[in-house]
Amino acid sequence: MNAGVRGQSVGRPVVAVPADVKSFEGYRWHAAAAQYLEAVAHVAGAMPLVVPALGGEFDYSRILDFVDGVMLTGSRSNVHPGNYGEAPTPAHEPFDEGRDATTLPLIRATLERGLPLFAICRGFQELNVALGGSIAAEIQEQPDRMDHRAPESTVQDERFAIRQRIDIRPGGRLASILGTEPIKVNSLHRQAIDRLADDLEIEATAQDGTIEAVSVKTAKAFALGVQWHPEYWAGSDPASRTLFEAFGDALRGYRSQKATLLSAAG
Numbered sequence: 112m113n114a115g116v117r118g119q120s121v122g123r124p125v126v127a128v129p130a131d132v133k134s135f136e137g138y139r140w141h142a143a144a145a146q147y148l149e150a151v152a153h154v155a156g157a158m159p160l161v162v163p164a165l166g167g168e169f170d171y172s173r174i175l176d177f178v179d180g181v182m183l184t185g186s187r188s189n190v191h192p193g194n195y196g197e198a199p200t201p202a203h204e205p206f207d208e209g210r211d212a213t214t215l216p217l218i219r220a221t222l223e224r225g226l227p228l229f230a231i232c233r234g235f236q237e238l239n240v241a242l243g244g245s246i247a248a249e250i251q252e253q254p255d256r257m258d259h260r261a262p263e264s265t266v267q268d269e270r271f272a273i274r275q276r277i278d279i280r281p282g283g284r285l286a287s288i289l290g291t292e293p294i295k296v297n298s299l300h301r302q303a304i305d306r307l308a309d310d311l312e313i314e315a316t317a318q319d320g321t322i323e324a325v326s327v328k329t330a331k332a333f334a335l336g337v338q339w340h341p342e343y344w345a346g347s348d349p350a351s352r353t354l355f356e357a358f359g360d361a362l363r364g365y366r367s368q369k370a371t372l373l374s375a376a377g
């Protein structure tokens with residue numbers, strides 16, 4: 112990932128990025144992958160703030176007073192199906208229930224308060240679950256579905272290669288950012304939106320009908336989810352860059368609106 116610098120550090124908007132809980136080097140970590148943080152910093156022009164996945168213990172909606180938006184990252188873990196009323200099976204694993212307990216309430220609070228929200232891959236699936244939708248597991252095993260998993264490789268640039276066509280709904284919010292010509296994206300997932308939440312609008316689909324992008328119908332600000340990974344090529348792929356720039360513009364808009372309201376209140 113090679114993102115170019117955008118914006119200055121003074122006065123940059125701040126973006127909350129909920130962490131994953133990971134185990135390595137003998138420790139449990141609350142961590143977010145660099146590719147997301149760097150795309151926020153270098154292309155959206157905002158300061159990322161990683162939020163530990165301790166949502167069962169804390170009401171993180173309090174941090175919405177101090178940030179200008181929220182970004183939800185991708186992760187290999189899956190939303191626990193208990194969150195959408197289904198019993199867990201081995202096909203739903205692995206889980207990260209600390210992250211679920213953090214992101215699901217935070218998504219609802221972010222939308223209620225009108226902060227910009229950008230949801231990527233696992234985050235896109237979380238957005239659907241947080242608003243009452245459900246998720247299908249192991250979609251590559253379903254007839255008429257393509258294989259949306261990453262190519263087998265140890266080289267991240269190959270796993271994240273742009274290779275899958277998506278069609279963008281004319282007249283939609285994604286089309287207002289990227290236009291209506293089909294684009295190619297990367298694809299690294301085994302699950303997909305099944306029942307779409309009532310407050311979500313489909314913005315793009317893959318050739319097998321898999322939902323690839325959604326927006327929140329009643330959102331007061333930028334509220335977009337994508338099943339692919341624009342963060343990985345945000346420094347070089349025009350569509351990926353444009354999405355992060357649009358998120359950055361929404362963050363700056365929210366920040367300046369908040370400053371105006373605060374100064375009017377004295």
Ligand SMILES: N[C@@H](CCC(=O)NCCCC(=O)O)C(=O)O
Binds near residue numbers: 233
């Ligand atoms: N677990 C979900 C979400 C997929 C996702 O966020 N993938 C990120 C890429 C992880 C990697 O393979 O490196 C699903 O599989 O649908």
